[in-house]
Amino acid sequence: MNKENRKQSAKGCSQLLKQQASIVGNDPLREEVDLVVVGGGAAGFFGAITAAESNPALKILLLEKGPNVLSKVRISGGGRCNVTHACFDPAELITHYPRGSRELLGPFHSWQPADTVQWFQDKGVSLKTECDGRMFPVSDQSSSIVDCLLNTSIKSGVRIQTRCEVTQITPLKTGGFTILTNGGGDYKCRHVLWTAGGMKPGKQFKIIQSLGHHIIDPIPSLFTFEIKHPLINGLQGLSVPLAESSLIGTDIRCRGPMLITHWGLSGPAILRLSAWAAREIHAMSGPFEIEINWIPDINNPQTALLAFKEAHGKKLITNSPALGLPKRLWQRLTGTVDVKPRTTWSGLRQDSLDRFCSILTQTRFKVSGKSRNKEEFVTCGGVELKEIRFKTMESRKTPGLYFAGESLDIDAETGGFNFQAAWTTGYLAGSAIATSS
Secondary structure (H helix, E strand, O other): OOHHHHHHHHHHHHHHHHHHHHHHOOOOOOOOEEEEEEOOOHHHHHHHHHHHHHOOOOOEEEEOOOOOOOHHHHHHHHHOOOOEEOOOOHHHHHHHOOEOHHHHHHHHHHOOHHHHHHHHHHOOOOEEEOOOOEEEEOOOOOHHHHHHHHHHHHHOOOEEEOOOEEEEEEEOOOOOEEEEEEOOOOEEEEEEEEOOOOOOOOHHHHHHHHOOOOEEEEEEOOEEEEOOOOOOOOOOOOEEEEEEEEEOOOOOEEEEEEEEOOOEEEOHHHHHHHHHOHHHHHHHOOOEEEEEEOOOOOOOHHHHHHHHHHHOOOOEOOOOOOOOOOHHHHHHHHHHOOOOOOOEHHHOOHHHHHHHHHHHHOEEEEEOEEEEOOOOOOEEEEEOHHHEEOOOOEEOOOOOEEEOHHHEOOEOOOOOHHHHHHHHHHHHHHHHHHHHO
């Protein structure tokens, strides 16, 4: 999404919130409410809307500490919003979650991508599936999703307050909570849904810990690798349809398309590795090594190269890429095995062939740093999952307190899976709150 489109999207969001303010008034709400949702992201909105639509009598207030709601939704997927993934078998779906897979199996039987697609369809927003399974709004504009969530929440009676940071939540002996805020008034409510994801040590930690919960320190997930190496320098923009990346010192391996960038390596093969090996990489606290197999689908590279040699003996090796690799990458690889520019395939010696096989399947790179993947800023870590009842998303420590979204120690590969976890946990929490109220 370019700068102008982002301005228009933010303007539309602002106008919708002003429209709501004209309905509910500009003064901070002072009366008692049934549910306070903390956090104006995907999970918070979905939980609030679900509760409101399931029980229209509920008074629901959504508090967002920032100036805008649904900020991550608006900028995700390059401004298109990767809503979910076309994976409709819960058992397969959970295999895309490095953390939270076991706990999410039951929830995904209650609300999975097919339900998400139907929900948005019923609200007038159709989704489309791309060749890799990612699902986006047909409009290719995240504003379609933002406007849908905002309009639906307003129509269902959810009241939204921005620039309102929760500073304290205190359980009452008689049930319910008092909530203190910075800039938005103080409230009393029966239920709290905490969806303030990506928590950092500080106020948010203290609030959750004061309610009896343990938090696994959040660390980065879904990041690209900064690499300076002559093999890839100058090849920015080049993509490999299928590669396999692995973290040296572990057995963690991930496949997918790979992209060479001006700073190093990116693409699904790298992002998946960054997610699955997030904690191992964090523990290394410095440079680490990865290994790339450029031809993971070829079981016997030497046999494949010998067959290519037999069929193309008179051709120059540097001008005749084998095994489906891009020509520019192939020429760099040939340079690493000392193949002279005028060498034909028939003149390839066995020792060079052996080195070819090694570099094709075991190229090693030293990773000097991590870069955030465009608008992706997922973390792994959060509230310990054993402290949550996953049928309802209610706290096992504090009755009436619910969690959803990235506030939990759940994260996924790139491809719409993180948003799906937000929709699912938000739906379960909202449904449970509506039923218990």
